[in-house]
Amino acid sequence: MIRVQREDFEIGAELSALTVGRHGVGGVASFIGLVREMAEGKELSAMTLEHYPGMTERQLAALEDEALTRWPLDRVLIVHRYGRLAPGEQIVLCVATASHRQAAFEACAFMMDWLKTKAPFWKLEEAADGAQWVEARDSDDQAVARWANNDR
């Protein structure tokens, strides 16, 4: 399941909905991304996430399918917010549930790496000296590349 929303989310409620009555699930791996107050040594007052409505949902749905194909999972959940967020606020929730922990962990890490490089979101950071679009990081490209040659 995927959702793109302005509203905050609550991990407890999300995980309950994902696993209720599904007693074959033994492991739930989750990741939450938060707005950090510092970026490249500058203190941020806020961050605005812009996205491409329509394409975002399409890319996240493709990512969900890819994860469910690659690993023996029960379910996958991605919730990604957009709009203006303050330091400490939640940006993204990524969850994979499975019988066994390894598949859940790997799928969750995989989805985050792909999100960072494929989902059409852009971050505008606001600091005392003005606002600036965040540049893509080489380390994120490297992180996602490790899944490409995965011959599973």
Added chain:
Amino acid sequence: MIRVQREDFEIGAELSALTVGRHGVGGVASFIGLVREMAEGKELSAMTLEHYPGMTERQLAALEDEALTRWPLDRVLIVHRYGRLAPGEQIVLCVATASHRQAAFEACAFMMDWLKTKAPFWKLEEAADGAQWVEARDSDDQAVARWANNDR
């Protein structure tokens, strides 16, 4: 932080307590282990987790220190339950918070692998044909072995 308890836990409250006011944290990786209703093809009615009070806390505290030493983390949380649990109930919560996602993911997976092979817990599974102690799995020994040669 580590806790060994009979009571259930609520991931939302745990993560809030772990990250509140800590605005350097950009990533929170979590894992929840649940009681599965099937084990080795048998349907379970319940599972009882026995542990070694004192030694458990000691081992979990050592594990926390090890994770904080190996990765650039902000905090670590392990909550492990004991007692009789029904299918679908939560057994363990493992969390690592960090500036960046990779450290959080790796530390969380590492802690789960170590928990499975070092924390003094034993599972007694109850099925229609009686109760049986769960045997340790070779795959868990292999999973933890991959961290041993990690020369970070």
Added chain:
Amino acid sequence: MKVLYFAWLRSQTGLSEEDVDPPADVATVGQLMDWLAERSPGHAEAFANLEAVRCAVNQEYAKPDAAVGRDDEVAFFPPVTGG
């Protein structure tokens, strides 16, 4: 043809979207970028460094040699930074 701009391409063109009607010889993403760059100083700035511009045609990532037609939705944006 509907063209969308995101992040700093939106700031530089001053547009979040526009309807354009390029000539028939504009048949690929690359040719469209060259043609759009002529429309205003802001467009020229947005398309000055093509290495930094990504494209999607009908909401799927597209390379400069991908075909574009008059019924397509074409979006230009910097490398993504979500998650």
Added chain:
Amino acid sequence: MKVLYFAWLRSQTGLSEEDVDPPADVATVGQLMDWLAERSPGHAEAFANLEAVRCAVNQEYAKPDAAVGRDDEVAFFPPVTGG
């Protein structure tokens, strides 16, 4: 010396803990296991397959050649299965 048993070692010995006073030549974990095995048929069963038994001395994992003394807390249990 305080000896603790967990999981099926507890079931087989019928004890969760006992205070024992082994002779002076019982100086290691391995010697203690051999000595304990003599205490009852249940103990003999519990220590029949030493490959399947793990030990902790004062709550730290200990190998068969580890030293044990009269003030130690020694625990025997199967390989762990938590998490």
